Amino acid sequence: MRQDPVLEVEDLHTHFFTRGGVARAVDGVSFSLHRGEILGLVGESGSGKSVTGMSILGLIDPPGRIVSGAVLYRGENLVAAGEKRLRQLRGNRIAMIFQDPMMTLNPVLSVETQMVETVLAHDRVSREQARERAREALARVGIPSPDERLAAYPHQFSGGMRQRVAIAIALLHQPDVIIADEPTTALDVTIQAQILFEVQKLCRETGTALVWITHDLAVVSGLADRVAVMYAGRIVETGTTVEVIDHARHPYTHGLLGSVPSRNKRGEPLAQIPGMTPSLLRLPEGCAFQPRCPRATAACLALPPLSGGDHGWRCFHPQEAAA
Amino acid sequence: MLVFLIRRIAQSAIVVAIMSVLVFTGIFAIGNPIDVLISPEADELERAAAIARLGLDRPLHEQFFAFAGNALSGDLGISFVHGVPAVELVLERFPATLELALLAMIIAVLIGIPLGIWAGLRPDSPAGRIIMAGSILGFSLPTFWVGMLLIMAFAVSLGWLPASGRGETVDVFGIPFSFLTADGLKHMLLPALNLALFKVSLVIRLARAGTREVALQDYVRFARAKGLSPARIVGVHILKNIMIPVVTVLGLEFGSVIAFSVVTESVFAWPGMGKLLIDSILLLDRPVVVAYLLVTVLLFIVINLVVDVLYSLLDPRIRLGGAKA
Ligand SMILES: Nc1ncnc2c1ncn2[C@@H]1O[C@H](COP(=O)(O)OP(=O)(O)O)[C@@H](O)[C@H]1O
Ligand code: SF4
Numbered sequence: 001m002r003q004d005p006v007l008e009v010e011d012l013h014t015h016f017f018t019r020g021g022v023a024r025a026v027d028g029v030s031f032s033l034h035r036g037e038i039l040g041l042v043g044e045s046g047s048g049k050s051v052t053g054m055s056i057l058g059l060i061d062p063p064g065r066i067v068s069g070a071v072l073y074r075g076e077n078l079v080a081a082g083e084k085r086l087r088q089l090r091g092n093r094i095a096m097i098f099q100d101p102m103m104t105l106n107p108v109l110s111v112e113t114q115m116v117e118t119v120l121a122h123d124r125v126s127r128e129q130a131r132e133r134a135r136e137a138l139a140r141v142g143i144p145s146p147d148e149r150l151a152a153y154p155h156q157f158s159g160g161m162r163q164r165v166a167i168a169i170a171l172l173h174q175p176d177v178i179i180a181d182e183p184t185t186a187l188d189v190t191i192q193a194q195i196l197f198e199v200q201k202l203c204r205e206t207g208t209a210l211v212w213i214t215h216d217l218a219v220v221s222g223l224a225d226r227v228a229v230m231y232a233g234r235i236v237e238t239g240t241t242v243e244v245i246d247h248a249r250h251p252y253t254h255g256l257l258g259s260v261p262s263r264n265k266r267g268e269p270l271a272q273i274p275g276m277t278p279s280l281l282r283l284p285e286g287c288a289f290q291p292r293c294p295r296a297t298a299a300c301l302a303l304p305p306l307s308g309g310d311h312g313w314r315c316f317h318p319q320e321a322a323a
Numbered sequence: 324m325l326v327f328l329i330r331r332i333a334q335s336a337i338v339v340a341i342m343s344v345l346v347f348t349g350i351f352a353i354g355n356p357i358d359v360l361i362s363p364e365a366d367e368l369e370r371a372a373a374i375a376r377l378g379l380d381r382p383l384h385e386q387f388f389a390f391a392g393n394a395l396s397g398d399l400g401i402s403f404v405h406g407v408p409a410v411e412l413v414l415e416r417f418p419a420t421l422e423l424a425l426l427a428m429i430i431a432v433l434i435g436i437p438l439g440i441w442a443g444l445r446p447d448s449p450a451g452r453i454i455m456a457g458s459i460l461g462f463s464l465p466t467f468w469v470g471m472l473l474i475m476a477f478a479v480s481l482g483w484l485p486a487s488g489r490g491e492t493v494d495v496f497g498i499p500f501s502f503l504t505a506d507g508l509k510h511m512l513l514p515a516l517n518l519a520l521f522k523v524s525l526v527i528r529l530a531r532a533g534t535r536e537v538a539l540q541d542y543v544r545f546a547r548a549k550g551l552s553p554a555r556i557v558g559v560h561i562l563k564n565i566m567i568p569v570v571t572v573l574g575l576e577f578g579s580v581i582a583f584s585v586v587t588e589s590v591f592a593w594p595g596m597g598k599l600l601i602d603s604i605l606l607l608d609r610p611v612v613v614a615y616l617l618v619t620v621l622l623f624i625v626i627n628l629v630v631d632v633l634y635s636l637l638d639p640r641i642r643l644g645g646a647k648a
């Protein structure tokens with residue numbers, strides 16, 4: 001048996017009560033994460049990935065609210081935890097990195113200020129010690145001459161370097177879990193590859209588990225141990241990376257794989273999933289993918305359950321398992 | 324920075340030159356000071372002598388060049404009424420106006436920023452709505468009317484605060500200031516509040532708009548995800564960002580506070596430049612009016628310069644130049 005998971009999300013429901021109606025952005029999501037494990041959370045834009053990540057840290061603001069479910073950090077339910085306890089854990093045991101490196105660092109505060117405050121928020125150390133920790137963290141993520149760079153302001157860094165700073169901040173307390181919300185989407189491919197490689201290495205070194213949120217299955221295939229595919233607030237397929245990528249069963253996963261350039265034969269047009277991501281306010285009855293699904297039948301007007309087993313899918317007519 | 328300064332000073336010189344022409348001709352069009360200055364019983368001869376003494380018999384352009392030449396050496400003429408150099412008269416009154424305006428600005432910031440941030444963080448809460456309604460009132464109520472209300476409430480009915488004069492002053496380098504004595508501060512409070520009213524509303528709106536915008540930024544979300552306390556997020560991450568527009572606008576508005584003090588000083592009989600201006604206009608004391616206007620123009624220019632420098636100090640993106648990336 002493996003150790004107990006560091007993070008378990010159980011039947012999480014996060015809804016937004018907007019004027020137009022209730023948007024069920026996260027509608028029954030479950031997964032678990034072990035020490036050092038990397039989970040790829042994949043789905044088109046609007047499928048509820050970010051809301052899942054923010055829910056874990058208790059950062060959902062009105063009109064949104066966690067309606068039901070549990071987030072267990074080492075067995076402690078964070079949904080029931082008070083704000084003070086959540087603040088102790090945020091950035092300390094569970095850290096988060098966001099998508100746009102141009103916007104995640106405060107433009108009017110120096111990198112040193114933004115790093116030192118993170119250390120001091122959780123540890124009783126001197127300013128000097130905090131600075132030293134910040135310097136080490138910058139060095140660890142591959143920022144040259146960290147001493148000088150500490151005094152710099154965000155606008156003096158390139159996009160890739162800014163994201164490294166954000167990662168360094170996330171690593172300051174050697175957290176148990178990092179939730180990375182599309183941190184490389186805004187970067188160009190080479191820098192993306194470098195950062196992916198380094199984050200993977202750092203997490204392996206420190207035993208940090210990672211939830212890597214992305215809309216790009218290609219990114220996940222080289223990085224993650226397990227993959228969860230999200231559609232309209234639900235996980236529609238989950239399993240090991242090999243199971244999900246090479247033996248995908250859900251038609252939506254197939255659609256996503258079809259739109260990954262590297263998996264298409266050269267010269268063939270890029271396959272696209274027909275149709276649009278549905279508005280959460282007007283979801284179809286039953287399987288939410290049904291209006292876009294090539295395999296849909298009348299049966300799909302009911303909600304398909306997540307099939308059991310380590311490799312699970314939520315579909316009445318799954319694709320045949322590949323040989 | 325040096326090039327920037329030189330360019331700004333050159334621009335300013337042009338502005339001052341144009342202003343002095345406008346002011347001079349503008350003032351010339353108003354009434355005839357002789358009617359006010361010389362008693363109706365004076366005979367024709369005395370009148371002519373007075374006109375010649377004041378230089379009012381010469382053609383307009385000659386008067387202007389004489390004025391401009393003197394102005395360059397800092398001489399804006401002798402007050403018709405007080406018989407002392409007009410500039411001296413204005414500058415003598417300047418500290419009183421300055422301390423009043425500064426206290427008004429401090430009040431505006433101390434009241435406006437917290438209220439504005441509060442309203443910006445909770446725009447839909449009852450408190451947020453009340454603050455906004457209050458700021459609309461502050462914008463629309465006439466200064467003199469609020470000034471009278473303040474006097475009626477705090478000076479007449481309650482008797483807590485004096486309603487006129489500067490109170491006890493203390494000399495610093497030979498310049499009298501009120502803010503250094505308890506009695507002086509008491510005298511300042513009502514006029515400063517009155518003068519601050521409009522700016523409080525302005526600061527509330529700026530701070531509220533800034534807070535609403537900044538609170539949605541990713542860096543605020545990231546700050547929360549780092550586990551920072553709300554006090555640190557609001558007091559450092561949000562405040563530092565909203566201070567940039569607030570300081571800029573307030574700095575630029577400082578000139579208008581001094582201009583508005585004309586009304587407040589009259590209501591509260593505060594012996595500053597503004598009251599001097601009103602008195603001088605009533606007495607058609609041209610040199611003093613001209614001196615007031617030119618000193619104010621210079622003041623505006625200096626303020627703008629200081630604001631630009633402050634602005635760049637607050638914003639590292641400007642202070643340190645563009646992105647290296
Ligand atoms: N602040 C909000 N107010 C209302 N609805 C929201 C809000 N944030 C997210 N949502 C809803 O949640 C859905 C999922 O959002 P998100 O998790 O950001 O998707 P993504 O998978 O692209 O990260 C959105 O399509 C939207 O309907
Ligand atoms: S349940 Fe039906 S509609 Fe949904 S994915 Fe499976 S086949 Fe398609």
Ligand SMILES: [Mg+2]
Nearest residue numbers: 046049050181
């Ligand atoms: Mg997202």
